[in-house]
Amino acid sequence: YGENMASKIRRDYPGTYTHSIQLYPDKLSFVSLKTQSEHLIKYIKNLHLEGPVTFIGHSQGALTGRHALQNWSDHNITTFISLAGPHMGVTKVPSIKGGSNAYQNLINDTIAEICYNEAGQEFSVCNLWNDPTKQKAYRKHNKFLSGSLCQDKISKRNDCDGQSDSLKKLDKLVLIGGPQDGTVFPFETTLFGYYDKNWSIVSRANQTFYQKLGLKKLDKDGRLVECIKTNVEHVQFAFDNEVYKDCVMPHIS
Secondary structure, eight states: OHHHHHHHHHHHSTTOOOOOOOOSOGGGGGBOHHHHHHHHHHHHHTTTOOSSEEEEEETHHHHHHHHHHHTOTTOOEEEEEEESOOTTOBOSOGGGTTSOHHHHHHHHHHHHHHHSSTTGGGBHHHHTBOOTTOHHHHHHHOHHHHHHTTOOTTSOHHHHHHHHHHHHTOSEEEEEEOTTOOSSSSGGGGGTOEEOTTSOEEOGGGSTTTTTTTHHHHHHTTOEEEEEOSSOOTGGGGTOHHHIIIIIGGGOO
16 A cells, blocks of 8 residues: 555655555554554654654554554654544444444444453454444543543543644644545544444534544644545545545645
8 A cells, every 4th residue: 555655656756755664464453553553653763754754544554653643742743644544443344334223233232342351452453443332331441542532531631631742743634534435434533523322423523532632723723634535445545546636645745
């Protein structure tokens, strides 16, 4: 994924240095996102990049990148571009998205039972699971995701403030997604929106962390950009030429 995007950037911005990060491919992607995030910080630091720096992440890579950024107080990343990143997590399984409500609820209950415990949280897929009907269990056990959104009850206020400061250092946060994603549900998770307990979408501006995490400040300053593309499936956000031209290229630092 990364090299495809990097080659386009080098073509359109001659002389720009690009580096495609190849951490945790294939089966290794199931390693906990906290471990991946910590490794990512060390990896980027060892590149000794001089600013301005643009970070582009796709899907799980975008979420892991954001977590790393929020926990890296002296980062020099100026632009963060998220391609179909499930920032609020996911719920529902793509292969049964058209199934009956009863069947979907059974699947959700089973996944919650597997994921909402200490053992389950050692796997990235469980770090992503955010069941809107089981928020107490989610906030108690999914410390990676709820902590990155200042939602978990065990997070100290200062921790959230620190994460907010790291995000507010950005010159620009670009959120890219679309309703035909087909893999992350709801697609609004790519924009920091998500279901409430009644399965209605709550927008980013109405989330409890909107101000605490620094998103309100970025929005107010015009430094948070949304780019919504229709008829683009999840994987294709990393390859689609129109997505690159309209959503990525204008924001390269």
